[in-house]
Amino acid sequence: MAKQIYDVIVIGTGAGGGMAIKTLCEAGLKVCALNAGRRLDPEKDFRYHRMPWDMKFRGLDDPKRRGESYGYMDNEYTKAAWDHEIPFTVPPGTKWMWLRCNAVGGKTNFWGRSSARFGDIDFRAASVDGYDVDWPLTYAEIDPFYTRVEKMIGVASTVQNRPSNPDGHYLPPFKFRCLDYILEAGCNKVGVPYLPDRCAQLTQAHEGHPACHFCGECT
Ligand SMILES: Cc1cc2nc3c(=O)[nH]c(=O)nc-3n(C[C@H](O)[C@H](O)[C@H](O)COP(=O)(O)OP(=O)(O)OC[C@H]3O[C@@H](n4cnc5c(N)ncnc54)[C@H](O)[C@@H]3O)c2cc1C
Structure with a gap:
């Protein structure tokens, strides 16, 4: 070559x-x-567009293996994409999983699409808390980069005016489902706002990608 x-x-x-x-x-x-690892093929490797009863273990993996796996996302359909070979240790008495994906795209193949911004306070949390060190960046400096990524990937949400989770550049939000209306009513009773997440899922066609067609449980 x-x-x-x-x-x-x-x-x-x-x-x-x-x-x-x-x-x-x-x-x-x-x-x-x-x-490290292979390129995943959405046709073969993803289990979207399949009902739970179409899958041998309902998409939850062999019950005999469940204790060893990384949880719901590490099942009979995806296990080849997770690294279980390189050992790691945790302090005695603690439970922690270092989830390592061995496939092109890394954990973007599995992430939950929640795309919140850090707030101004997060970048200077050390000063506020009185220990550790602040980030070497301010929110104002990183704001244009959040904007760039939001515009590129497409994030659906609403303007919420919450300084701890600043607003970005959003596609229209997803419509509430029946469950959302029930939860919203409960939240209203106790004075807690019920708000949509910042979700990197397309409510409308965006940058050459079609809108979500609501085939699964993602939303
Ligand atoms: C189930 C799940 C849900 C999540 N949901 C969210 C969410 O909703 N919102 C959010 O903000 N974050 C979420 N996260 C976290 C987020 O996905 C990760 O923080 C982020 O994707 C990490 O990106 P990364 O590039 O740092 O690492 P990775 O995505 O892990 O990428 C590292 C890449 O390096 C490769 N690699 C490793 N070692 C080598 C080597 N020696 N040689 C060559 N290649 C190597 C790996 O194969 C991998 O492709 C979630 C994570 C998981 C697992």
């Missing part, structure tokens, strides 16, 4: 590496992306 010279090598193609790859390519650099 002819020798290839790259300007940059990015190792890992998850949310972090993926964005770096996109930014560098758009800046005209020649980028080599390396990722």
Whole structure:
């Protein structure tokens, strides 16, 4: 094979590496992306468009294996995408799972699409709490980058005026389902606002991608 010279090598193609790859390519650099694990095929590897009864273990994996898996997202249909080989330890008496995805796209293949912004207070939490160190960035500095990503991926939500979870640039929100109206009524009784999440799921066609067609339980 002819020798290839790259300007940059990015190792890992998850949310972090993926964005770096996109930014560098758009800046005209020649980028080599390396990722442990294979490229997933949505037709074969994703279980959307299938009903639970179409799946051997209802999409929850073999009961005999459940204690070893990473939980609901690590099942008979996705287990090849998770790394179980590299061991890690946790302090005695604690339970913690280091979920590592071994597939192109990393954990973007599994994430729940919740796309909240950190608030101004999060960047200076150390000063507020009185210990540790603040972020070396302010909310104002990172705001344009949140905007850039929201506009790129498409995030559905509403303007909520909550400083701890600032508003961004949103597609129209998802309509409430019956359950939402019941919960909203309960929240109203105790004075708690019932608000839509910042959800990276398309309520309308966006940047060449069609709108969500509500096939599954995602929303
Ligand atoms: C089930 C689930 C739900 C989540 N829901 C949300 C949510 O709703 N909102 C939210 O903000 N966050 C959510 N997260 C967290 C979010 O998905 C992750 O924080 C984010 O995707 C991590 O991106 P990353 O690029 O840092 O790492 P990863 O996505 O883990 O990417 C790392 C990549 O590097 C590759 N790699 C690792 N080692 C090597 C190596 N030695 N050589 C080559 N390649 C290697 C891996 O295969 C992987 O592709 C969720 C996570 C999970 C697991």
